[in-house]
Amino acid sequence: MxxxxxxxxxxxxxxxxxxxxxxxxxxxxxxxxxxxxxxxxxxxxxxxxxxxxxxxxxxxxxxxxxxxxxxxxxxxxxxxxxxxxxxxxxxxxxxxxxxxxxxxxxxxxxxxxxxxxxxxxxxxxxxxxxxxxxxxxxxxxxxxxxxxxxxxxxxxxxxxxxxxxxxxxxxxxxxxxxxxxxxxSIGPFVFGTDGSGAGNLIVPAGGFRRPGDADSAVERTDGSGNVRTDEHLYMNGAEVMAFSLREVPKAVDALLDKAGRTKDDIGLFVLHQANKFMLEALRKRLKVPEEKLPVCVRDWGNTVSSSIPLALIGLRNAGRLPAGTTTMLVGFGVGYSWAACLVNF
The missing domain is CATH 3.40.47.10 (Thiolase/Chalcone synthase)
Structure with missing residues (x-):
């Protein structure tokens, strides 16, 4: 060794x-x-x-x-x-x-x-x-x-x-x-937090704020026919989408400004791989070419904190991450919490 x-x-x-x-x-x-x-x-x-x-x-x-x-x-x-x-x-x-x-x-x-x-x-x-x-x-x-x-x-x-x-x-x-x-070859970074959105992506019960009990285990059906208890994951999809479309473009612009770069300097924008619908909406909002903002969810879905490294591995294995590529990574979601950085491979 x-x-x-x-x-x-x-x-x-x-x-x-x-x-x-x-x-x-x-x-x-x-x-x-x-x-x-x-x-x-x-x-x-x-x-x-x-x-x-x-x-x-x-x-x-x-x-x-x-x-x-x-x-x-x-x-x-x-x-x-x-x-x-x-x-x-x-x-x-x-x-x-x-x-x-x-x-x-x-x-x-x-x-x-x-x-x-x-x-x-x-x-x-x-x-x-x-x-x-x-x-x-x-x-x-x-x-x-x-x-x-x-x-x-x-x-x-x-x-x-x-x-x-x-x-x-x-x-x-x-x-x-x-x-x-x-x-x-890592950085700079920008960060963001907005705890006012915590309730839009949450497991409401089961922690110390609200321990599980008989009421939290009761199944309820929402207006779209989805069944869950308060001990299960709840996501307000519309609000999470609105948050993402609002904050991700601002984070991208802030990072470019901090780094003294433009979008043309970035080889790839590897975002948190939430789902194709959200990524395509963000790509249009960011005004970057399709080939520069990959969608890598087909074979594993949204894997939360592992979605960006899984995407990077998939891109590397496909020969789409050559040495010298300046890549912007952007994570965003539950919290609300977001962060972006540049990485040179």
Whole structure:
């Protein structure tokens, strides 16, 4: 095993990425059998999603993150011995406590001198995690950060709620961020938060604000025929769409201004992969060519914090992420929370 070269005053870069998707899948044909007014072709046309991967019974977000990290190590560019900090972004931790990142340190055989913590963020989480990793590396606090993103939103979704079950899939990604001799290839960043929208994408009950009880477990049917309890995921799709169309273009413009760049300087705009309908609406609002704003949801759906790294892996494997590509990453969603950054590959 070769040692990583660590410069004295480092920048930072993404060294490698890998992913893991559960074996079980949920197809559009299966969903159409549950929702007769939504045929498989309509689901694909509206969402762009063909299948979603679903965690097996007993399989946790920590398990998905573990497998993604193992896949990363198997690619040969980074090994457990190189890692000196672990960040796990998830909204489905294995335990209330301890921190799942600490459990993963032991499972992955990473040194006890490594730092580890969890971040509770959703669709913006990968970009936030990159910003933390960059800070750790460029201040000398860490040399190789393992950024893990993993979620099992399927656990929060009622089987008869087509408004969200058609969209979300489970999955995980592992990203190695390391020190680099050259100029920093990650950043700058812009961030945003608007907690007034928290109730538009929420699991209302089951936490300490409102513990689960008999009332929270009562099934209710909304005006569109979707069934859920207050212990399930609720999404106000119209409000989330309005938020995204309002804030994402402003974040893109703010980042371009901060970086002294124009849209023509950006090779790819890789946004949180919510669904095809939202991404196409954002592309039109941003006025960028179709080939510069990819839609990568067909084979796994909306995987929350893993949607951006999964898209990057898919683009890399398809030869659409060549060296030197300046890419804008934009995460946005639950919170409301959003963040954007530039990355040079």
């Amino acid at each position: 070769s040692a990583l070269h660590i410069p004295s005053r480092p920048g930072s870069r993404i060294l490698d990425l890998a992913a893991y998707l559960p074996e079980q899948v949920l197809t559009n044909d299966e969903l159409a059998a549950l929702y007769p007014d939504w045929p498989a072709e309509k689901i694909l046309d509206k969402t762009g999603i063909g299948v979603r991967h679903v965690a097996a019974p007993g399989q946790t977000a920590g398990d998905l993150a573990y497998e993604a990290a193992r896949n990363l190590f198997a690619q040969g560019q980074v090994a457990p011995a190189h890692v000196d900090f672990i960040i796990l972004c998830t909204q489905a931790p294995d335990y209330v406590l301890p921190t799942t990142a600490c459990v993963l340190q032991h499972r992955l055989g990473i040194a006890t001198s490594a730092g580890a913590f969890d971040i509770n963020l959703g669709c913006s989480g990968f970009v936030y995690g990159l910003s933390v990793a960059k800070g750790l590396v460029e201040t000398g606090a860490a040399r190789c950060v393992l950024l893990l993103t993993a979620d099992t939103y399927s656990r929060y979704i009622h089987p008869q709620d087509k408004s969200v079950r058609t969209l979300f899939g489970d999955g995980a990604a592992a990203t190695a961020i390391v020190a680099d001799d050259g100029a920093p």
